Amino acid sequence: MNRLEALCVREVIERFHDAVNHRDFAVIEALFASEGVWEVAPPFEHRIEGATNIAAGVAESVGKLEFLVQTCSPIVVDLTDATHASARTSMQELGRFKGGGSMRVAGTYFDTLRKDGGVWRFTHRVFRPRYADAPPLTGQFFDTWESP
DSSP states (O other), X not given: OXXXXXXXXXXXHHHXXXXXXTTOHHHHHHHEEEEXXXXXXXXXXEEEESHHXXXXXXXXXXXXXXXXXXXXXXXXXXXXXXXXXEEEEEEEEEEEETTSOEEEEEEEEEEEEEEETTEEEEEEEXXXXXXXXXXXOOSOOOOOOSOO
16 A cells, blocks of 8 residues: 555545534535535435535535534545545544534544545545434533634
C-alpha cells in the first residue's frame, strides 16, 4: 500500500468532519466528486446526489442544531489501485437542537473515493448508525466556529 496516498485519503475524511464541526459547507462540496453520493442508513435515511446538493443538504441538517461535534477514529484505508480507494471510519457525534432536544449517535462511515487530477474525492459516502440516543445536554454552549 502506498502510505502517502492512504494519508491523502485519510485527510479527505478528516476534512469532512472538521468542515461539519465548523460549518464550512464549501469545503464539503469540494470533497465530493460532482456526481458523488452521501447517504445515511435507517433509521435516519438521507440520500443526496451531487456535490452541490450534498453541501446544501449537510448545511440544512447541521443548521437545525445549536451545536454539533463529530469525531472520527479509527480510519482504515484500502487502496484499490492508483486512483480508487475505499475506507471505513468510526464516527461519533453529539449535538443539541435549536428548539430543544439533543442527540448522541455512533456508527461507521463506508466510503469509496476516486483520485481525479491529483485530488482525492468521495464518490460515495454511507453512514450506518450503530447507536443513537437523546440524552439531555444541559451544559453551556460556546459559539466557537471561527479560528482565533
